[in-house]
Amino acid sequence: MPDHPTTLDELLTPEVIVRRDILNATIDRMERRLADAGVAHRPHIKTHKSADIALRQQQAGARGITTSSIGEAEVMADHGLKDILIAYPIIGERNRRRLVALAPRLHRLIVSINSLEALENVAAAAAEAGRVIELYLEIDVGIHRGELPPDERVLAVARRASDLASVRISGLQGYAGQCYAPASREARIAVAQEALKTLKSIRTLLAEAGIVVDTLSIGSSMEALMIEALPGATEVRAGNYVLGDRGILDVGEVTPAQCAQRVLTTVIAQQEPGYAILDAGSKTLTSDGAKHGEGHGHVVSMPDATITHLNEEHGFLRYDPSLHRLAIGDRLEIIPNHCCVVPNLKDRLVLCEGSDIVGEITVHARGVCY
Amino acid sequence: MPDHPTTLDELLTPEVIVRRDILNATIDRMERRLADAGVAHRPHIKTHKSADIALRQQQAGARGITTSSIGEAEVMADHGLKDILIAYPIIGERNRRRLVALAPRLHRLIVSINSLEALENVAAAAAEAGRVIELYLEIDVGIHRGELPPDERVLAVARRASDLASVRISGLQGYAGQCYAPASREARIAVAQEALKTLKSIRTLLAEAGIVVDTLSIGSSMEALMIEALPGATEVRAGNYVLGDRGILDVGEVTPAQCAQRVLTTVIAQQEPGYAILDAGSKTLTSDGAKHGEGHGHVVSMPDATITHLNEEHGFLRYDPSLHRLAIGDRLEIIPNHCCVVPNLKDRLVLCEGSDIVGEITVHARGVCY
Known part of the structure; x- marks a missing residue:
């Protein structure tokens, strides 16, 4: 590796x-x-x-x-x-x-x-x-x-x-x-x-x-x-x-394919069908709510699924098990509710093209609020 | 200065x-x-x-x-x-x-x-x-x-x-x-x-x-x-x-005088009595809600006041103007709703004793979620 x-x-x-x-x-x-x-x-x-x-x-x-x-x-x-x-x-x-x-x-x-x-x-x-x-x-x-x-x-x-x-x-x-x-x-x-x-x-x-x-x-x-x-x-x-984020996504002004920033997350638990735990919580997605609709982000590959709530390092995902299958270790991309508070948590964002990592974006003013 | x-x-x-x-x-x-x-x-x-x-x-x-x-x-x-x-x-x-x-x-x-x-x-x-x-x-x-x-x-x-x-x-x-x-x-x-x-x-x-x-x-x-x-x-x-935070404060397990972490904020606008705008928003206090009660933090000197909502760099403060007076430039200390998400936004926390700054606390694992 x-x-x-x-x-x-x-x-x-x-x-x-x-x-x-x-x-x-x-x-x-x-x-x-x-x-x-x-x-x-x-x-x-x-x-x-x-x-x-x-x-x-x-x-x-x-x-x-x-x-x-x-x-x-x-x-x-x-x-x-x-x-x-x-x-x-x-x-x-x-x-x-x-x-x-x-x-x-x-x-x-x-x-x-x-x-x-x-x-x-x-x-x-x-x-x-x-x-x-x-x-x-x-x-x-x-x-x-x-x-x-x-x-x-x-x-x-x-x-x-x-x-x-x-x-x-x-x-x-x-x-x-x-x-x-x-x-x-x-x-x-x-x-x-x-x-x-x-x-x-x-x-x-x-x-x-x-x-x-x-x-x-x-x-x-x-x-x-x-x-x-x-x-x-x-x-x-x-x-x-x-x-891009759910703020402009949910009202139809853009499509998910037009939202550049996503949180990449991994399934870390799956104890019952239709319910999985993700490793992205409020310290990555932030707690900002959706302006329209419920939940804590748009799951790109499962748009009908809902991240019902967040702990700091846990996302609680509900989905229809007749439509989707998930296993521990699976990865998902999430478009956050509010994109403006997410880069502020990171020194760098990972730049990618398809499945390739092609560079990084430095968040020069991370943490600068004053 | x-x-x-x-x-x-x-x-x-x-x-x-x-x-x-x-x-x-x-x-x-x-x-x-x-x-x-x-x-x-x-x-x-x-x-x-x-x-x-x-x-x-x-x-x-x-x-x-x-x-x-x-x-x-x-x-x-x-x-x-x-x-x-x-x-x-x-x-x-x-x-x-x-x-x-x-x-x-x-x-x-x-x-x-x-x-x-x-x-x-x-x-x-x-x-x-x-x-x-x-x-x-x-x-x-x-x-x-x-x-x-x-x-x-x-x-x-x-x-x-x-x-x-x-x-x-x-x-x-x-x-x-x-x-x-x-x-x-x-x-x-x-x-x-x-x-x-x-x-x-x-x-x-x-x-x-x-x-x-x-x-x-x-x-x-x-x-x-x-x-x-x-x-x-x-x-x-x-x-x-x-x-310390409002999670343990509002149920009476501790007093405000037992909560070490506060957000120091300045009044940046005051257009009508009982309503002021603070420079602390969701990028400092985070959007985490209170477990009990309303608002976005406990204002130490005005415990009856409410930070009704937050933008990224604005806190919206409502208070009783017959009890308190505020002016542009005044400073307030806020005990956040949830202390665990606040240091993660900062490389350093300012250590103080009374009104003196006595050092800093390095947040060594800031942004580390993986």
């Missing part, structure tokens, strides 16, 4: 694998789709936390990237990414100083603002760094996670920003995570359109106050996958589309 | 901190309690995955340690732990070979067995390593995760093990995770007693077949915290007690 496995059969499990052909096709398809719609793409790298994939996305046409922390931005800058939106408020003196250090390393730096406190901190950092930092005003379009309220209260922050020489408002940012919830595409589109309408209304409000904003940046892969129905959005920050 | 923070105020958040005084007191208290009850302790290191803490547990009186994978055992052996129970079935040729390599590095190696397949694999490894490997027969005492059924079917595996020169059955192992569920201590004790009764009945069954087993090894910190009510158990494999 080789120390460096060359096929999936030789791989220790549980392990996170990425199918290279699917990954590349997914990246290219999304860039084509957004280009056709005339929308810029600034993919959110919190999904994969890997400069390898971020650079691939950029080469395929993405304008720059989005991160959810200064730390992720620092790591991406270390690996050659130079156009970064930090889509998270910068709070505290220590983070202000990190921003001062980061700014000169990038060709373009945009920071999201959700409060006057965050604004003042970024403006001070920009002044100290001796350059203008662009701002996106983060507008609450329905998920209520501390964004600026979508009304005239935005004006106070926008006016203050306009008075500061070291910052420049270049966009409005919304994240309509609630558009994953409806089961029908029509209803999801309606939710996303409503969120975009909110952004447009704030743009009008600002314009009436003499503050012109060009970029309307919308979030979520779901919105990216419905982009044709969202005219007026100028930028999208899609994250999880690139690895 | 120093590059190496010396106080919690200077720490970037979100971060996982461990209160040293609580950790040491907890370790010593558990060892005393189990020693007083005449029960050996083999703490499960999957909680902390750190040789630092494992060695401290051993110095305080623990017999050896328990791991949930060969990988964890390999890492612990690298750092001086020499008496290890691998409480997980060894499936597959590659794992067999790892066991061959590991065995000579330990003073004592015990492996759990849940099937004939696992038994044959371990026996082959032991024969190849040229030494006897001890076995615990894993018995289903209620959680149904692939253990041997608690009836005469155990005999087939036990008889086969007795025929093999390279292995020796030294114990029966049960894990009564279901004893966390009842809200009353009386009911929890009853569940744990029933599980122990099952182990005893299997010991009798084996004795009648001429197979003598000395060790009755029970699992879970909950059972350890009720050990006085479980006479006959000879060993316990407590895990999460050492860091």
Whole structure:
């Protein structure tokens, strides 16, 4: 048995694998789709936390990237990414100083603002760094996670920003995570359109106050996958589309064959028909629930089976024994409920093509949340 | 601002901190309690995955340690732990070979067995390593995760093990995770007693077949915290007690002041009274739910508050604004729902005493699940 496995059969499990052909096709398809719609793409790298994939996305046409922390931005800058939106408020003196250090390393730096406190901190950092930092005003379009309220209260922050020489408002940012919830595409589109309408209304409000904003940046892969129905959005920050998960699978936006990331697992017990124990538990699949449907992942070869629950190193699988046979040692591929929390558990993802291992993807920002 | 923070105020958040005084007191208290009850302790290191803490547990009186994978055992052996129970079935040729390599590095190696397949694999490894490997027969005492059924079917595996020169059955192992569920201590004790009764009945069954087993090894910190009510158990494999979490907190087995591990988080938004957004989300607290009660952690300074849900980098906090005041930049300590999945996200935990940072705990086996 080789120390460096060359096929999936030789791989220790549980392990996170990425199918290279699917990954590349997914990246290219999304860039084509957004280009056709005339929308810029600034993919959110919190999904994969890997400069390898971020650079691939950029080469395929993405304008720059989005991160959810200064730390992720620092790591991406270390690996050659130079156009970064930090889509998270910068709070505290220590983070202000990190921003001062980061700014000169990038060709373009945009920071999201959700409060006057965050604004003042970024403006001070920009002044100290001796350059203008662009701002996106983060507008609450329905998920209520501390964004600026979508009304005239935005004006106070926008006016203050306009008075500061070291910052420049270049966009409005919304994240309509609630558009994953409806089961029908029509209803999801309606939710996303409503969120975009909110952004447009704030743009009008600002314009009436003499503050012109060009970029309307919308979030979520779901919105990216419905982009044709969202005219007026100028930028999208899609994250999880690139690895794929049940969040976009169960509603029919993609097929299992379009989900690149899978957890490879082994059957470790089989005491009764229709019930098996897998070696993938919450420390590999994570405990994130499904947005639609039950269970803890989509079993690729047994889509009708259910992983009913997880312990840390055990997955509890129920299946129809008249349709499937399993034995101890059998291996299965699982598409996780939520792909964005899985790479964060690993230093490397195993890159494969068919049953061959063809490389690895380094998760450069694993564990970086601050 | 120093590059190496010396106080919690200077720490970037979100971060996982461990209160040293609580950790040491907890370790010593558990060892005393189990020693007083005449029960050996083999703490499960999957909680902390750190040789630092494992060695401290051993110095305080623990017999050896328990791991949930060969990988964890390999890492612990690298750092001086020499008496290890691998409480997980060894499936597959590659794992067999790892066991061959590991065995000579330990003073004592015990492996759990849940099937004939696992038994044959371990026996082959032991024969190849040229030494006897001890076995615990894993018995289903209620959680149904692939253990041997608690009836005469155990005999087939036990008889086969007795025929093999390279292995020796030294114990029966049960894990009564279901004893966390009842809200009353009386009911929890009853569940744990029933599980122990099952182990005893299997010991009798084996004795009648001429197979003598000395060790009755029970699992879970909950059972350890009720050990006085479980006479006959000879060993316990407590895990999460050492860091503490809502699993043992909400039922009153410990107080918040006895939970060493906390997530330090910062308020990043506060748009309306009684509702704040924290920078700790599912990538720090994990998505593991509470066994009792709602929400995603116990806020130490606001025990009546609720973290209603999590995004990856956002915690949604609801609290009574007539009781508490919060502002952007304020910091809070959260005791997570489930401590065992939190260190696995970090290379290091920050060790503190009061508001001083006094060191760090390396999570040597972070990400090791195989």
